[in-house]
Amino acid sequence: MKIAVIGAGASGMAAALQAAWNGANVTLFERNAEVGRKLLVTGSGRCNITNDAVAPKKYTCADPNWMAVLLSQFGVNDLVSMLAQICVPVHKTSDGWYYPLSESAHTVVQAFSSALEIAGVALSSSCQVTSIHTKKNGFVLQYTHEGEAQEKLFERVIVSAGGMAYPSLGSRGELFPVLASLGQTVLPKRPALAPLILDMGKFKALQGVRLDVGVTLWDGSRKLASAAGNLIFTQWGLNGPAVMDISHHVSARPDASLELSLNLLALFRNEFDQILAQKRNSRLPLRVFLGAFFPPKVISTYLKISHLPGEATLDNVGDDELNRLTRILKDTRLPVKGVRGFEYCQVSAGGVPVNEVDPRTLESRLVKGLYLTGETLDVVGPCGGYNLHFAFSSGAMAGKTAAGQALSSA
Numbered sequence: 001m002k003i004a005v006i007g008a009g010a011s012g013m014a015a016a017l018q019a020a021w022n023g024a025n026v027t028l029f030e031r032n033a034e035v036g037r038k039l040l041v042t043g044s045g046r047c048n049i050t051n052d053a054v055a056p057k058k059y060t061c062a063d064p065n066w067m068a069v070l071l072s073q074f075g076v077n078d079l080v081s082m083l084a085q086i087c088v089p090v091h092k093t094s095d096g097w098y099y100p101l102s103e104s105a106h107t108v109v110q111a112f113s114s115a116l117e118i119a120g121v122a123l124s125s126s127c128q129v130t131s132i133h134t135k136k137n138g139f140v141l142q143y144t145h146e147g148e149a150q151e152k153l154f155e156r157v158i159v160s161a162g163g164m165a166y167p168s169l170g171s172r173g174e175l176f177p178v179l180a181s182l183g184q185t186v187l188p189k190r191p192a193l194a195p196l197i198l199d200m201g202k203f204k205a206l207q208g209v210r211l212d213v214g215v216t217l218w219d220g221s222r223k224l225a226s227a228a229g230n231l232i233f234t235q236w237g238l239n240g241p242a243v244m245d246i247s248h249h250v251s252a253r254p255d256a257s258l259e260l261s262l263n264l265l266a267l268f269r270n271e272f273d274q275i276l277a278q279k280r281n282s283r284l285p286l287r288v289f290l291g292a293f294f295p296p297k298v299i300s301t302y303l304k305i306s307h308l309p310g311e312a313t314l315d316n317v318g319d320d321e322l323n324r325l326t327r328i329l330k331d332t333r334l335p336v337k338g339v340r341g342f343e344y345c346q347v348s349a350g351g352v353p354v355n356e357v358d359p360r361t362l363e364s365r366l367v368k369g370l371y372l373t374g375e376t377l378d379v380v381g382p383c384g385g386y387n388l389h390f391a392f393s394s395g396a397m398a399g400k401t402a403a404g405q406a407l408s409s410a
């Protein structure tokens with residue numbers, strides 16, 4: 001079985017490896033000079049590989065049942081054992097996030113690179129695939145290498161060419177028109193896991209502050225999404241997992257008037273209420289009370305916005321003023337202006353909808369012998385290892401099944 005895998009990212013490397021382990025003759029095409037360029041920058045160079053909480057409901061895609069079928073075949077344990085096979089032992093944090101023991105994405109890429117070589121995968125690096133044509137019993141792949149156009153024949157093709165996030169690392173979306181010409185639907189690509197651009201108004205003063213908060217995205221009175229986690233205030237808006245996790249709802253609605261609500265008390269409402277009840281009638285300065293939860297910049301900004309004097313003590317603040325402050329801390333509304341572009345987002349939404357691909361095999365339902373994996377498909381997971389899990393699991397299943405073997409471990 002002659003198989004071409006296009007793209008040596010997380011998904012394509014998993015696909016090529018599994019296909020070779022299952023006896024196929026595999027050529028892996030990569031436009032960059034080296035494999036795994038994007039993998040190197042994941043998890044801030046630590047590579048957050050997967051997560052204990054991987055489950056269909058965590059992903060945004062056309063059909064949660066599709067994701068359930070894929071994950072039932074290649075879950076967290078399957079990924080962990082595949083990584084162990086290539087000498088990447090992992091550990092998990094107390095909140096269930098998996099990283100390589102080395103805490104280095106570099107060692108993960110090295111392990112894949114060496115496993116591909118040992119498995120006999122032929123790496124065609126610095127080769128950009130430009131077109132895929134169907135032919136009786138196979139495909140003709142056209143590609144350029146050092147400016148020269150070439151072509152080769154394959155029986156099966158696995159497209160793992162990513163989406164459009166961080167184009168400088170290799171995924172620029174040129175194969176989407178090619179997939180469309182083969183008959184696949186291609187939904188417009190748009191940023192996901194992206195920073196949010198907001199009208200920051202007085203909150204510009206908080207530039208550089210990091211907080212753990214709850215966020216909710218509103219379209220008028222309709223709640224679109226909510227998330228909790230860390231965020232960072234900037235001049236132009238907010239960055240960090242809490243807002244990135246809901247950003248695909250914003251990029252899906254470019255013309256809507258959306259608002260983001262920040263809840264600064266989301267993660268310690270009980271402690272806030274308890275200490276307030278204990279100290280309500282004391283001479284404790286309001287600033288010191290708020291200092292139990294927030295850094296000074298946040299306190300000054302929120303006191304100003306709530307029209308409360310910095311020197312106020314808890315016993316001389318009226319109930320109305322205190323309620324106003326609490327209300328603003330729980331629900332600060334910021335008008336949403338959009339998301340930052342592909343250069344700043346971790347994944348892109350859009351691409352080929354999952355229902356055009358069989359979740360048991362990752363083979364296209366429209367073009368026999370064509371397999372689609374990873375970010376080429378319209379799937380978005382939140383921050384925390386979910387996107388790499390999807391890239392690895394869809395790649396691994398495509399590789400196994402394209403090689404024509406049973407769906408058991410290699």
Ligand SMILES: Cc1cc2nc3c(=O)[nH]c(=O)nc-3n(C[C@H](O)[C@H](O)[C@H](O)COP(=O)(O)OP(=O)(O)OC[C@H]3O[C@@H](n4cnc5c(N)ncnc54)[C@H](O)[C@@H]3O)c2cc1C
Pocket residue numbers: 006007008009010011012029030031032036037038039041042043044047048049050127128129130160161162163165166169170171172173174175345346347373374375376384385386387388389391
């Ligand atoms: C900064 C950053 C940090 C991230 N951190 C995490 C994290 O910690 N955990 C997590 O789960 N996810 C993380 N992600 C998301 C994760 O990296 C992606 O979900 C994942 O890499 C997608 O894998 P992929 O193989 O589908 O695509 P890619 O990794 O984009 O790989 C596609 C490959 O195909 C090649 N290619 C494209 N077109 C062609 C062509 N025409 N011919 C030949 N080759 C081609 C590209 O050069 C590229 O190497 C992060 C992303 C970024 C940008």
